[in-house]
Amino acid sequence: MPKIRHSHGNHPQKPPRSKWGTVLARYDGTGMLIAWQVRYPNPLEPGKRVQRQFKPDQELEARRWLEAEKYLVSLHRNGIAEWVHPTERSRRKAVAEKSRTQRNMLFRDYVMRWAEEYRLPDGNGIAGGTRRNLYLDIGHFLPSLGDLPLNEITPSIIKAWYDAPHPEGRWAFRRSCMRLKAVLESATRGGLDGSEPLLSFNPFIFHIPPAPQPARINVPPVTPSELILLADAMPDYTRLSVFLSTLVGGLRCGELCGLQVQDIDLNRQILHVRHSVNRGDADRGDLQFGKTKTESSIRNVHIPDTLIPLIRQHLSDYCDLTRPDSPVFVPKRARIMSQTTLDGQFAKARLKAGRPDLTFQALRASHATLLMIQGGTLREVMNQLGHVSEKVAIRYYQLTVASHQSQVVDELAESFMSDIQRRES
Structure with missing residues (x-):
């Protein structure tokens, strides 16, 4: 880096001012040249200046830049081409280059x-x-x-x-x-930086295939005797999971694994669904307590009287009650129960129970269907499951029970025919 020695009281000599714009040398406190500053009047905003700095060894480039800017300003003043601020010019160039690359x-x-x-x-x-x-x-x-x-x-x-x-x-x-x-x-939308769309239209012009009928809507709800068989076939430390999924809030497998001791309030008979389990945003690493599937999945559900002794016994036998964040379902070899482990246990249990078609999702659907049969409203069922869409609740979580449907039809016909017979008599 060149070092300039000065006379006249250690003050650098100022370069002569040009007729249009200036190229100024900038020095630090020791007299070392640190930059060349170029500036000229802004043709669009009188009283303001356009400026740019160059490195100490770029004096020639600085003067060439000033001459090029002078030419652009002259084109503007003669009405030939609109002048654009150098900063905006650089931005537009970068955007154009990005668009070409993309x-x-x-x-x-x-x-x-x-x-x-x-x-x-x-x-x-x-x-x-x-x-x-x-x-x-x-x-x-x-x-x-x-x-x-x-x-x-x-x-x-x-x-x-x-x-x-x-x-x-x-x-x-x-x-x-x-x-x-x-x-x-x-790709048909422009970027936030002002870049042009990469495609002029979306070439996917075809119909999205309709959603197939999910197999689980034909799965009959679990019966009381089948639920007992399922529970007996589960390991003792996860047996409670099938009762919670079927009878308390229709909990998903991930929500069961995410339950903590502090989520169960037996005095008020409330179960708080607050977590699921995952391996983080990158889906790697150790299991951790994470967010539920959706915001609406966060909910409080009622614990029935008949399940309180069963839940209390489970908490006493398998949980660390001194730690509020202790998992309700404690795995044998890990800190947090994985969905894979719990699903694997359930897969064996459903075969022993003679219901190979059942999954935790099917238990969740059973919960919704049985609630409706017992007189629950659609809104109450949606609250239990943590749903905001009526279509989803009806399509996927309300199963057809043939015996109940026949009973309803019989009762309807009997009511009508009794009324007709009374009128005829």
Whole structure:
């Protein structure tokens, strides 16, 4: 770095001022040249200046820049071209370069960036399990489309993938179509930095396949005798889980694993559903208490009188009552019970009970159906399950009980015919 020696009281000599703009040398306290500052009058805002700094060894570049700016200002004053501030010019150049790069990027690269930035509609990030499902959905179309440039994805190319066999199943194919459409739709919108859309239209112009009828809606609700068989077939330290899922709030498997001692208030007969379990946002590492599936899944449900002795005995036998955050279901070799472990235990128990069609989701659906049969309202059932959608509650969690349906039809006919007979007599 050049060092300038000064005379005249250690004050640097000022360079002569040009007729238009200036190139000024800047020094530190020791007289060392540290920068060249270039400035000229802002042609759009009288009284203000445009300025830029260059490194000590860039005096030539500084003067060339000033001459180039002078030319642009002259074009502006002569009405030939609009003058744009250098900062805005740099931003526009960066945006244009980014757009050119993105238009030529492989579809695979764009999809992976989209997935990394994926957020829920409320702006929050997604849980690790949800992210795992997101990448599973993406994995169904990336092998066919991933190596193509983004701007070469056309409806005909998508149709070839759409019409091909999809051994992953109807549910997975439907989700993949929804993901593919969403990815391509995002490319039709401009960036927050002002960059142009990467696609002029969404090439996914096909119908999203309808949702298949879920198999569990044909699964009959669990009966009292079957529930006893299930409980007897479960390990003693997780036996309570089948009772809670069937009779208390229709708890999901993850919610059962996420229960803590402090979530159970036997005096007020309230069970607080506050957590599920996961392995963090990256879906890696040790299990931890995390968020429930949705915000509406956070709920308080009533504990029936008949279950209080059973719950109290379980807490006494298997839980650390000195720690409010102690899990209700304590695993043998880990700190937190995993859904895989509890599901595995239930899979063996349902075979012994003669109900291989049952899952924890089926117990949850049984809870909803049996509540309705006992006179519960749709709103009460939704509160128990933590639902905000009537369609979901009706479609997936209210099963048809043939004997009850026959009884209702018989009672309806009997009521009408009795009234008719009274009128005729």
